[in-house]
Amino acid sequence: MTPRTLFEKIWGAHVVAPETDDTPSVLYIDLHLVHEVTSPQAFSELRSRGLKLRRPDRTLATLDHSTPTLPPAANGERPYTNAEAKAQVAQLEANCREFGVRLYGWDSQDRGIVHVIGPELGATQPGMTIVCGDSHTSTHGAFGALAFGIGTTEVGHVMATQCLLQRKPKTFAIHVDGKLPRGVGAKDLILHIIGEIGVDGGTGYVLEYRGEAIEALSMEERMTVCNMSIEAGARAGLIAPDETTFAWLKGRSNAPQGAAWDAAVNRWRALRTDAGAEYDREVRIDASQIRPTVTYGTHPGMAIAMDKPVPAARNAPEQRALDYMQVKPNQPMQGTAVDVVFIGSCTNSRLSDLREAANVLRGRKVAKGVRVLVVPGSEAVRRDAEREGLHEVFLAAGAEWRIPGCSMCIAMNGDLAQPGQLVVSTSNRNFEGRQGKGARTVLASPATAAASAIAGAIADPREYLTEVAA
Ligand SMILES: CC(C)[C@H](C(=O)O)[C@@H](O)C(=O)O
Ligand code: SF4
Structure with missing residues (x-):
């Protein structure tokens, strides 16, 4: 069989109908994450067409963007300074009740930023397709999931059909060789990478971060790297799942348990890019040369070692x-x-x-x-x-x-x-x-x-x- 990349394996396993000259592929979505900013119109669209959510069990919502970060007043009132933010939160609460969506809301012990809680709950898993009406959905690629942001109209499509129309992106390998110096971390690395390839360097591609320095990263660090893939213009960022990934996910509430866990890990091990698989583009980065890096301009590509x-x-x-x-x-x-x-x-x-x-x-x-x-x-x-x-x-x-x-x-x-x-x-x-x-x-x-x-x-x-x- 022709050697395949991690991306090609996930893509291939999720295509319901392949792309033609006139139509994009129909891609099955395993997990749909929802937040208050990009979901109201999609829920309204479902309501006006009399549609139900296709897979509430594969949909998970949280409150994160519009929520005040100061504690509530003595009477329980949350200190919103923005009426629209308050309305958005109330709207998501009502929509989740009406459509039967699991909401990690104000009363939840697990509420948080959507890209933090998906992994934390073990809902984010290797080999999945994951979407959210949010550009930083690329974060979940740290687990070897094909995860990307979608627009509000597409949020509606996924709610109604659990599928999405997508053109197949190209693949771009970012090999990070060597070791990061002491005191230099994942954020320095990704700012450096974007500084090297540019804010549109990833346009049209799914990035796969690989190499010694990537394998040495913790899951949290991998999430930091994949999070910013979109800031290089990429559709998504991926890191092959490995023992670090499995150890991090094991026992989390939404992860498979018992025999199902062992079976899942066996499947996940097969996801990594085959030897000899080809990417559309490749670059090499030397981790040992990276220093604490910051931005100096008004996009993340304007980044440089601070000294x-x-x-x-x-x-x-x-x-x-x-x-x-x-x-x-x-x-x-x-x-x-x-x-x-x-x-x-x-x-x-x-x-x-x-x-x-x-x-x-x-x-x-x-x-x-x-x-x-x-x-x-x-x-x-x-x-x-x-x-x-x-x-x-x-x-x-x-x-x-x-x-x-x-x-x-x-x-x-x-x-x-x-x-x-x-x-x-x-x-x-x-x-x-x-x-x-x-x-x-x-x-x-x-x-x-x-x-x-x-x-x-x-x-x-x-x-x-x-x-x-x-
Ligand atoms: C509100 C949301 C649509 C937006 C995004 O997609 O990224 C936000 O999360 C951001 O970071 O600007
Ligand atoms: S970048 Fe992340 S933390 Fe910031 S608004 Fe978007 S989802 Fe929230």
């Missing part, structure tokens, strides 16, 4: 980006004054991310005048972090500790920066106004964000990790 001088603009959009960011070329980003630090989002709000930030912040104080917001990705992360006392580390350092949600990643419910303020953010998007009108976003790792909070300026976390054994 390297920012390159001069090559065109008008780049010049506009530098002007907006108030960044001067030929100077490094390291040392740039910081106003706000945001540690959270579906890219970096898992327990390991919070530990990484806490390791830097422990026993230290946030610089005067810097506001630091730490927002766990889910209730489970919040519980685990509090059990370990991480919240006490953050609070003692002078940071705010919030309840889970998308928060300052999208400037929601008052979690935003003021015009001109510079935010070092562990999220994934840095376009103009993303974190507040006129706010300037620098994307970075949790360790860099924490180090910058202490220094009051963009700082190299390795300077704060001296006491940690190599």
Whole structure:
């Protein structure tokens, strides 16, 4: 048999009707994740056509984007600052009741950002097709699932049919050789990769991250990498499932149990790309050369090691980006004054991310005048972090500790920066106004964000990790 890539195996197992010149493929969807922002119209469409949800058992909803991250008032009222956000939440609650969808809502111990809870619950599994009306659905590719964002109309299609019309994307292998240096993590790696291939380098492709450095990553780190695939323009990002994946998933509530687990692992082992399989495009990245990396412009492709001088603009959009960011070329980003630090989002709000930030912040104080917001990705992360006392580390350092949600990643419910303020953010998007009108976003790792909070300026976390054994 012709050797096949991981992508081709998953795709092939889900095609219901193949693509023709006139029509895309019909692809079966194993898991549909739903949140309050992109689902209302789709539910309305079902209602107006008198349709039911095709597979409620393969649909899972959560509240994340529009939820305030401050606790409720004494009377139980949630502190929404935005009436539309409040209405969206109420609408999803009503829609889930009407259509019989499992909702991880306000009363759930497992609510959280959709891309954090899918894996946490074990709902995300290798070999699946997973969609959500959300671009960062690529996160779930960390488990060797073909996972991608869809539009609101497609959300309706999947609700009604459990299928989707799709043109087959091309494949792009990103080989990451060698080892990441100490103090350099998954966020630095993905920012570096996007800096190398460009914000549209992945357009039309499904990326497969592979090689020694990728295999060495934890599941949380793999999720950080796959999360940002979309920021390179890719349809999705994939990492082959391996022992790390299986160990992480085992025993989670929605994962197969007992004999079904063993059978599933056997199937999952066969997913990895066959020797000799060909990709449409390949690049090689040397992990050992990567340093703490940050963005300096208004898209994630404008990324550079923080100690390297920012390159001069090559065109008008780049010049506009530098002007907006108030960044001067030929100077490094390291040392740039910081106003706000945001540690959270579906890219970096898992327990390991919070530990990484806490390791830097422990026993230290946030610089005067810097506001630091730490927002766990889910209730489970919040519980685990509090059990370990991480919240006490953050609070003692002078940071705010919030309840889970998308928060300052999208400037929601008052979690935003003021015009001109510079935010070092562990999220994934840095376009103009993303974190507040006129706010300037620098994307970075949790360790860099924490180090910058202490220094009051963009700082190299390795300077704060001296006491940690190599
Ligand atoms: C609200 C949603 C449609 C959006 C997305 O698709 O990415 C959001 O999650 C974002 O990060 O901007
Ligand atoms: S955390 Fe940010 S990037 Fe992730 S789903 Fe929410 S808004 Fe989108």
